[in-house]
Amino acid sequence: xxxxxxxxxxxxxxxxxxxxxxxxxxxxxxxxxxxxxxxxxxxxxxxxxxxxxxxxxxxxxxxxxxxxxxxxxxxxxxxxxxxxxxxxxxxxxxxxxxxxxxxxxxxxxxxxxxxxxxxxxxxxxxxxxxxxxxxxxxxxxxxxxxxxxxxxxxxxxxxxxxxxxxxxxxxxxxxxxxxxxxxxxxxxxxxxxxxxxxxxxxxx
Numbered sequence: 001x002x003x004x005x006x007x008x009x010x011x012x013x014x015x016x017x018x019x020x021x022x023x024x025x026x027x028x029x030x031x032x033x034x035x036x037x038x039x040x041x042x043x044x045x046x047x048x049x050x051x052x053x054x055x056x057x058x059x060x061x062x063x064x065x066x067x068x069x070x071x072x073x074x075x076x077x078x079x080x081x082x083x084x085x086x087x088x089x090x091x092x093x094x095x096x097x098x099x100x101x102x103x104x105x106x107x108x109x110x111x112x113x114x115x116x117x118x119x120x121x122x123x124x125x126x127x128x129x130x131x132x133x134x135x136x137x138x139x140x141x142x143x144x145x146x147x148x149x150x151x152x153x154x155x156x157x158x159x160x161x162x163x164x165x166x167x168x169x170x171x172x173x174x175x176x177x178x179x180x181x182x183x184x185x186x187x188x189x190x191x192x193x194x195x196x197x198x199x200x201x202x203x204x
Contacts, residue, residue: 022105
């Protein structure tokens with residue numbers, strides 16, 4: 001995943017109900033961009049289901065899936081959060097969270113029963129969701145003399161680049177983005193368009 005040019009997430013929130021031995025598992029899957037956004041959604045879910053026995057979850061962030069977090073929320077260790085996490089991983093998704101709300105039905109499920117129930121609940125919510133592939137884009141900044149304006153437009157067309165901003169004074173300064181899959185092509189073009197100064201743009 002380190003050099004991936006795209007990733008999959010879901011379009012919108014999806015929900016499913018899984019029942020076993022009287023216990024009800026409400027699973028809610030939703031796309032998220034960061035942990036703060038997730039915390040807001042989790043708080044809202046807890047307000048919606050305040051009397052639930054547990055609010056367990058799993059969360060994966062970033063195109064390379066480098067951030068992974070889960071919670072058993074009082075269930076025996078590794079019987080809830082990790083099984084939900086495995087359901088997300090099995091669907092090759094990221095920038096997504098799945099929260100499973102449990103209402104205890106009076107019958108103990110045991111460790112294996114809990115693992116299976118939380119995994120099945122997570123899988124059920126993801127099964128009714130709509131996945132989408134996101135193309136990863138990288139942003140660059142470019143400087144050149146006004147004399148090379150035609151070459152600049154030609155290069156942008158070759159790369160199918162999106163111009164984010166541009167400044168035309170004594171020289172030209174632009175910020176543009178291209179799909180990560182075109183990075184090799186950009187590096188090859190730098191040889192021919194040596195009169196351009198191009199560097200990756202770091203928003204931080």
